[in-house]
Each structure stands twice: as C-alpha cells, then as structure tokens.
Amino acid sequence: MPRRIRDPLTMDLFNIPRAQAPTPGNLDLDIALRCALSEALKHCEQDRYRVAADMSRLTGHDISKYMLDAYTADSRSDHNFPLRYASAFESVTGSFCLTNLLAKARGCEVLVGDDALLAELGRVEQMEAELKHQKAALKRYLEARK
Incomplete structure (x- = not known):
C-alpha cells in the first residue's frame, strides 16, 4: 500500500476545537x-x-x-x-x-475572509445534500403508495 504524504498546507478537516474544562487556574x-x-x-x-x-x-x-x-x-x-x-x-x-x-x-x-466564506459554502453544500436525501426519501415513499 503506498504511503500517503500529508500536504502541510491542507487544513485538517476534523480538527475540532474543544473548550478546556474550567478548573481553577487553567484559564x-x-x-x-x-x-x-x-x-x-x-x-x-x-x-x-x-x-x-x-x-x-x-x-x-x-x-x-x-x-x-x-x-x-x-x-x-x-x-x-x-x-x-x-x-x-x-x-x-x-x-x-x-x-x-x-x-x-x-x-x-x-474564521476570517475567505476561510469564513469557505465554511459557509461547506454548510450550504451540506444543506443541499440533506435536502437531496430528503427529496429522494419523499419520492420513494410516494412511489411505494402507488
């Protein structure tokens, strides 16, 4: 299996920030x-x-x-x-x-500038995918009732 080299300029899509547990002194x-x-x-x-x-x-x-x-x-x-x-x-x-x-x-x-726009684009694309899935489910349901 070929070894995958990570592009250092590509952001990790799954690097989700997490809040620190608020304990005395850590903030x-x-x-x-x-x-x-x-x-x-x-x-x-x-x-x-x-x-x-x-x-x-x-x-x-x-x-x-x-x-x-x-x-x-x-x-x-x-x-x-x-x-x-x-x-x-x-x-x-x-x-x-x-x-x-x-x-x-x-x-x-x-996120600032283009990064914010790219994030919004991703959100819109996710909404499109969800609507497409919902549309397909509705069509299947209606066809099954015939």
Whole structure:
C-alpha cells in the first residue's frame, strides 16, 4: 500500500476545537496574552511608538510605547493589558491574535475572509445534500403508495 504524504498546507478537516474544562487556574491567560501581544508587535510593520500612537488615536486614551513594553514583559505581571484596547491593538497591528487567543481558550475557532466564506459554502453544500436525501426519501415513499 503506498504511503500517503500529508500536504502541510491542507487544513485538517476534523480538527475540532474543544473548550478546556474550567478548573481553577487553567484559564489564566496572562502568559499567553503577553506572548500573543509580543508576537503581534514583532510581526507588525510599525514600531511600538507608532502602534502606541495609533492606538491612542483610536481609543482616545494616552497609550505609550512604554505601556506596550510593560504589557508584554514577563517581569511586569503588575501591568495587565486592558481588554478595552484589544480592538484597537488588533486593528493597528493587523492581527487577530487576541480574538484567536480568547477563541482558543473557549474551544472555538475564528474564521476570517475567505476561510469564513469557505465554511459557509461547506454548510450550504451540506444543506443541499440533506435536502437531496430528503427529496429522494419523499419520492420513494410516494412511489411505494402507488
């Protein structure tokens, strides 16, 4: 039997996200949040000064580069990233890191753009298959009554 090689670009169709069982401490996202913020900033085209300035403009609150540094530093656990800045942060960095972090913690997956459209297409195709099956069953029932 030939060995099947998995295409690394193809998503696993059966990788179904599952929510963690809520036990004390397992939903503390502090370290994961700091990592997600750091990664988004690392891959952002703008530097932290520009990100802070753009976030300040979008939120109407003064946000500095030093605040971003504190939110991402493991040693600054006393500085927590406010959820009210999440949308501005993602908009400025072009990331969905915080949305994905929360979704993963709750056992969900976020689909954006073409991925969302492909998922909807799959749902519509499933509905079509179910309707085709139901139509065939009705025809068989009606023919059996003749």
